[in-house]
Amino acid sequence: MSEDIDIQDREAREAAEKAAEYEHGWSSDIETEFAEKGLNEDTVRFISAKKGEPEWMLDWRLKAFRLWQEMEEPNWAKLGYPEIDYQDAYYYAAPKKKVELDSLDDLDPEIKRVYDKLGIPLGEQEVLAGVKGAKKVAVDAVFDSVSVATSFREELKRAGVIFLSISEAIREYPDLVKKWLGKVVPQHDNYFATLNSAVFSDGTFVYVPEGVRCPMELSTYFRINAENTGQFERTLIVAEKGSYVSYLEGCTAPMRDENQLHAAVVELVAMEDAEIKYSTVQNWYPGNSEGVGGIYNFVTKRALCQGARSKVSWTQVETGSAVTWKYPSCVLNGEDSVGEFYSVAVTNNYQQADTGTKMIHNGKGSRSTIISKGISAGKSDNTYRGMVRVAANADGVRNRTECDSLLIGDQCGAHTVPYIEVKNPTAQIEHEATTSKISDDQLFYAMQRGLDDEEAMALIVNGFAKEVLKELPMEFAVEAQKLLAISLEGSVG
């Protein structure tokens, strides 16, 4: 009898709490509307319906899903991870695990320390950590960014730049999306890209019209989206003739996510004389120091340098994830087109990264530069995998590749796997690779001048990565430097 009353009480309380949450206008749809676990055609239909997509989009997704079912997961990368059960995952708005933090004092001190080191304001820390009362803060924060973002939107609109979530773009600019979606990364490109094509639920669309120089750095942050970066993101950026845009992706704050598998697709198109600069800081949860947990990040990023003299630069700082599989590439079709890839990949503890680029030279006089800096510590494994291909009729192609690896300690691994396929004798291909260990001499020298061991390490590592960091937009570069230091904490000595 008394038990029954208890239960009733609890149900009533829970209902009240739920109602209160609705009142805050927060997370109602996030918490209650999600697709069942597992992946089948119904999951794909559910996602498409949720997004209010037109028929052609659903058909496109279903086609991808059917292709995916016929494919096998690749295993050529130098990665080892337990088999992924694709039926044991959520594909649309997995229910958020309820956070029960009453205040930041309850936050894992380890995470708190990282937030402090990054200089994240307390309000934002509460949002990131999911502190109970912070829901209110989060709403305010969203309001703040709405007003900020609205003024940015106005400015972009005046310039004629379209900057929307991919779902909005599918509804509002179907012709543009239809024209380019899947043209750079075809649906059947690879296992993870095909999966993404079937189930992507979030992402960004940018369109820069002819001759327009986008008046600001674009970043996902301004996209008025309270949700975190999604699990299956889809980004499409089209830069018309003579236009320019710089896009920033990612977040330096350590992000935890219940979804272990992440598979994004990014497609870039640069027409004649257009330039796209795409910068990424990736800091997904890497797992703990014993190698438990952590995100698997399987990303397909590719740029089509379609027009003459078009240019795409990929700059990435990869510090997070348990497993990273990622090769931002350029297909250089345009004459005298330019592809650049600047990368810093840090692995510590049990992290594994297999990353690099492909430069496919089809255009005459096309040029590419690859600078990859791998930093390995702990028991981690860091592989650079790069391909430079020159087509038979592409005369006067030039490529310069520089791959440097820095080892911290003697239990980690660094590997360089270059593939060079040259079918035209006029090509000039330069490849340089170095491996060095962080030296005790350098550490002691810096410490003798007044830096503690971690500051000394950070200084040396940032020096090593300098050539890449200087390619990042200013505001990102400073955070990225701190991030390198934090990722390598505990690896000194």
Place this chain on the structure above:
Amino acid sequence: MLEIENLTAEIDGKTILNGLTLTVPAGEVHAIMGPNGAGKSTLSYVLGGRPGYEVTGGSVRFDGEDLLDMEPHERAAAGLFLGFQYPVEIPGVSNVQFLREALNSQRKARGEEPLTGGEFLKLAKEKSALLKLDPEMLKRHVNVGFSGGEKKRAEMVQMGILDPKFAVLDETDSGLDIDALRVVGEGINSIMRAPDKAVLLITHYQRLLEVVKPDKVSILSQGRIVQTGGPELAVRLEEEGYDAVMAA
């Protein structure tokens, strides 16, 4: 200012310092001479707290504090500076960035306000002028591509900027041309000759000592101080050599 008592230290289980005792009061420049492999550089590393150099006995007091109990960066903040026999290269890090970070870390540890970029640059320019080092060199990466002599001169610019209380200068004169030797010697005088400062000057030759006139000269041999005298000891060593002087 610095009191070393019966210090023993080893590297990889091999004893290098073997009961070394030496006192350097404030206001003194004390030259250390000694044969190759005697343990001079080892002494400087042990004073600096270099990992891998294990102290197995004895004590070192610096301004009354137990120096051996401090971390390397704490020793630096307390005012200890090592001029390295072989200054180290740090690619990708400019001298300006390196020294500003180092100085501000030291200042922070001492509870002082950090210097702004402008204040720091002014200081750096002033000290490079003192050592007649082209200030443009400060924009270059730490010691990368510097000639042997440039490295030593840059080392003294670092000392000028960090303004230590106590400097251990390990063969700062080696690799310097005749004019540079004079510039560096005068630099040392101007930066370190003060009643509240002191220098341990490790050298093989009399030449530097003609500019930086030492108050005392000691011979370090087989890991200990075997003889101490005035400046005349250095002159005798140069004329007669270690074997003769130590046998006498």
